[in-house]
Amino acid sequence: MPEIEQQLSATRADEAFRQIRAAIVRGDIPPGSKISEASLASQYGISRGPLREAIRRLEGSKLVQIQPNVGAKVVSLDIPQAIEIYEIRESLEGLACRLAAARATAEDCQALQQLLERHETQIRSDNWMSYHQQEGDLDFHYQIIQLSGNARLFELLCGELYHLLRLYRRQTGAQPSRPEQALKEHQQIVEAIANKDEELSELLMKRHIASAKKTLLDKLNQTLTE
């Protein structure tokens, strides 16, 4: 019996891409910092060729910005840029939620319900850290987006925007910060989906995200007036 080799990535460039992306989102490579090809190449034990390919793919994910003949820098999001992202997210997740309401089966809704119940018990427990808050919140949104059935929408939201959101949250240390309210809104959303009420589902999801956007707008105004 041959050993089962867990082939995480077929190519070294792909492997480097995933690891660097994780390092950026995790905050190990701080936002705004310059990426040295030679340094990273030796760090991952690969040549500069595959590494450059990985960087080009990171650019496609909007996680780094490349300046020709100068180098790549990890993106650093300011508040106006984060607001731009939230505007897009509000629109797209509203769409996702409407589509989910149209297509979700009874089993799908039950799974969503169970997810929320898990979150509720976790909120009431003591070892509920802000990290799990964030991940729990993202779990819920991931599920909804996947239920939309629009693969490109899923790719766009979960494959691009969410990495940027994670990055921004880690950069500013901003946690969702209102777990009970968020859970309540999540429950309302699931109820609307279960009732197959497309319009209400979209409205509630947009409002849910708009409340997070408003926090950013307040922070921006606060920054401008002080």
Add this chain to the structure above:
Amino acid sequence: MPEIEQQLSATRADEAFRQIRAAIVRGDIPPGSKISEASLASQYGISRGPLREAIRRLEGSKLVQIQPNVGAKVVSLDIPQAIEIYEIRESLEGLACRLAAARATAEDCQALQQLLERHETQIRSDNWMSYHQQEGDLDFHYQIIQLSGNARLFELLCGELYHLLRLYRRQTGAQPSRPEQALKEHQQIVEAIANKDEELSELLMKRHIASAKKTLLDKLNQTLTE
């Protein structure tokens, strides 16, 4: 006097990226066809290194799909995928139009008006080809999106989705096919923006795009039932 060298792109990889992208969108490299690194490299007179970087960036633009150890293929959109794109576009351009209504100045609205008047005269002229139809239509949407003031939204719609739309239209030979109706809808949208009616602007734009989406849905059903 030294000759003025028009430095279109700083690097060969970037130059190749733009040229290949143009070739794909133009249809010179047909959808679904495989991309040979050696062939393209010699065609553009560069080495395989920069070419591979260009391909990785094309993957980021969703114009090619890469299979490790196999190669890159130009994407080939079927009707369900095109519908997915139109769903996203409907949502995002609705957002863009609402933002544009909120921010557009009187001069902006006047420029939009003049653009539509140019289109009107072109429609009534004889040498009005479907190619210019499409470009004129895109012109209008470009302007609106730019007026939204959301740079990331502009990047997303005009830098990614629109290339895919062009590709799909060229692949299927589907022209907008209702220039008078489209122009009328464009005029209504501009009027709503000029009145700073955000909700109506968003509604009209979404409806405008939804009508194109419906054409695709009809085609899909027709394909399924025949």
Add this chain to the structure above:
DNA sequence: ATGAGCTAAATTGTCGACAATTATTGCGTT
């Protein structure tokens, strides 16, 4: 004829070295 298995050709992945550009350091002048 058809299909499995092997061999060879073609294609992709990776590397190290060199060229070109940019960033830095140190010097000299004002």
Add this chain to the structure above:
DNA sequence: AACGCAATAATTGTCGACAATTTAGCTCAT
């Protein structure tokens, strides 16, 4: 001491060659 400039160091861009993998073609047995 501050500024500009030149030489140098560091970094990015590019190339050609080799390794690894996939694909194509061929042989041979059923």
